[in-house]
Amino acid sequence: MTAHTWRNWSGTVTAHPARIVAPRDEGEVADLVRSAGAHGQRVRVAGAGHSFTPAAATEGTLLQLDLLDGLEHIGQPAPDGSRLVRVGAGIRLRDLTQQLAARDLAMENMGDIDAQSLAGAISTGTHGTGARLGGLATQVHALRLVTAEGQIRDISPERDADLFELARLGLGTAGVLTAITLRCVPAFTLTATEAPLPLDHVLESLGELLAADHFEFYWFPRTEVALTKTNTRDGSCPALPAARRILEDEVLSNGLFEVTNRLATAVPALTPQLNRFAARALSARTYTATSPEVFVSPRRVRFTEMEYAIAADAVVPALREIQQWLHHSQENVPFPIEVRFAAADQVWLSTAYARPTAYVAVHQYHRLSHARYFRAVEAIMRDYDGRPHWGKLHRRRADDLASAYPRWADAHRVRTAVDPGSVFANSYTERVFSPATGRG
Numbered sequence: 553m554t555a556h557t558w559r560n561w562s563g564t565v566t567a568h569p570a571r572i573v574a575p576r577d578e579g580e581v582a583d584l585v586r587s588a589g590a591h592g593q594r595v596r597v598a599g600a601g602h603s604f605t606p607a608a609a610t611e612g613t614l615l616q617l618d619l620l621d622g623l624e625h626i627g628q629p630a631p632d633g634s635r636l637v638r639v640g641a642g643i644r645l646r647d648l649t650q651q652l653a654a655r656d657l658a659m660e661n662m663g664d665i666d667a668q669s670l671a672g673a674i675s676t677g678t679h680g681t682g683a684r685l686g687g688l689a690t691q692v693h694a695l696r697l698v699t700a701e702g703q704i705r706d707i708s709p710e711r712d713a714d715l716f717e718l719a720r721l722g723l724g725t726a727g728v729l730t731a732i733t734l735r736c737v738p739a740f741t742l743t744a745t746e747a748p749l750p751l752d753h754v755l756e757s758l759g760e761l762l763a764a765d766h767f768e769f770y771w772f773p774r775t776e777v778a779l780t781k782t783n784t785r786d787g788s789c790p791a792l793p794a795a796r797r798i799l800e801d802e803v804l805s806n807g808l809f810e811v812t813n814r815l816a817t818a819v820p821a822l823t824p825q826l827n828r829f830a831a832r833a834l835s836a837r838t839y840t841a842t843s844p845e846v847f848v849s850p851r852r853v854r855f856t857e858m859e860y861a862i863a864a865d866a867v868v869p870a871l872r873e874i875q876q877w878l879h880h881s882q883e884n885v886p887f888p889i890e891v892r893f894a895a896a897d898q899v900w901l902s903t904a905y906a907r908p909t910a911y912v913a914v915h916q917y918h919r920l921s922h923a924r925y926f927r928a929v930e931a932i933m934r935d936y937d938g939r940p941h942w943g944k945l946h947r948r949r950a951d952d953l954a955s956a957y958p959r960w961a962d963a964h965r966v967r968t969a970v971d972p973g974s975v976f977a978n979s980y981t982e983r984v985f986s987p988a989t990g991r992g
């Protein structure tokens with residue numbers, strides 16, 4: 553064991569890298585990669601450690617790119633007002649959205665937190681919700697990366713398109729991303745409408761609900777209630793009074809939620825009542841705020857998570873099967889199931905590749921076992937040709953993932969060409985990308 557210990561946010565991964573280094577610039581990244589390669593050592597980059605999987609773990613050199621977080625360039629506005637913005641790849645989403653807002657710009661779509669690094673978020677296929685919108689990797693216009701040979705390369709769809717595809721969503725196996733050019737849109741506000749509704753009603757009305765810019769819902773296991781969130785662009789409702797926001801987002805969604813989870817852990821028989829209470833504790837509300845304020849919520853209660861992408865039109869039968877399993881197993885699950893949507897995209901290893909997608913995310917409180925629950929849901933999701941989120945827990949391997957991705961062989965070809973010595977591999981990338989007969 554080395555002196556260094558690295559842990560991820562959820563506590564599901566601990567690693568002991570030989571060294572942890574925070575390079576100050578791209579030149580240092582290239583030197584570190586060359587020297588690690590020369591000593592037969594592997595290299596991984598850790599972003600904010602918010603993956604539940606060991607995506608960033610290594611026993612070799614662990615790079616942290618927190619110092620590569622500057623705003624490097626803003627392009628001229630396109631006719632639709634969008635602009636290309638180049639930033640250091642280590643920038644946290646929170647800092648990025650603040651820098652963009654100061655220039656009247658925004659990310660087109662976001663997930664539900666902003667603690668991640670931009671490079672980490674795109675590398676695992678992080679997404680938000682919106683049936684007409686893709687995940688974060690679809691917002692990437694160009695990249696700069698350091699290859700296994702220590703070369704610094706600028707890549708884009710026009711310049712080395714294949715490498716660009718692997719680099720923009722490939723768990724860091726193409727190289728170390730040092731700068732990312734994003735297509736950003738003019739800053740916008742959202743009107744958020746949040747309301748508890750009967751689950752049956754939500755499942756029957758999905759067609760209409762998905763017409764909204766961003767729709768998602770949280771369904772509390774073994775209840776008939778779904779907490780819906782519908783966000784519409786360019787709204788003009790009043791902002792939430794600060795006191796109400798603190799009461800609902802901090803006290804009820806986090807403080808009280810921690811209490812209900814502890815109670816459910818101590819007295820499992822109470823969980824269905826606690827879930828009904830949790831689903832109704834947040835009353836309906838409508839407010840307008842800037843897009844990052846609406847997309848992002850504080851997440852202070854620790855949990856583990858698995859998320860599967862399935863075809864959007866399979867989501868109702870898939871949820872019904874999960875409902876049946878929960879009913880029969882009486883599993884103790886005090887955390888809601890989150891359901892989101894995305895447009896089909898063309899990113900080779902994207903979970904939404906070539907199909908309109910529904911994301912079904914199951915969570916478990918960190919003090920409760922997730923094993924049986926996640927295994928059961930995973931079995932259901934496999935029957936629906938589900939693709940697991942690269943940053944969230946799952947048990948799939950390369951051999952049974954390959955057929956889920958039409959461009960799998962291309963990704964494999966590019967990976968082995970750009971990193972023949974597997975400098976950027978770790979046990980997780982070997983499990984999910986390398987066929988059992990050999991390393992990729």
Ligand SMILES: Cc1cc2nc3c(=O)[nH]c(=O)nc-3n(C[C@H](O)[C@H](O)[C@H](O)COP(=O)(O)OP(=O)(O)OC[C@H]3O[C@@H](n4cnc5c(N)ncnc54)[C@H](O)[C@@H]3O)c2cc1C
Nearest residue numbers: 599600601602603663664668669671672678679724729943
């Ligand atoms: C509370 C919570 C909420 C979440 N919400 C969402 C959500 O709404 N939607 C969603 O899709 N996901 C969500 N996630 C998952 C999360 O977005 C992803 O796991 C994301 O990868 C985490 O980013 P990170 O910066 O922590 O990256 P890490 O977990 O540190 O790293 C992820 C991967 O990126 C690689 N990497 C990082 N930086 C670089 C670089 N510079 N060059 C090359 N490779 C690099 C790492 O090696 C690793 O393989 C959530 C996770 C948590 C814990």
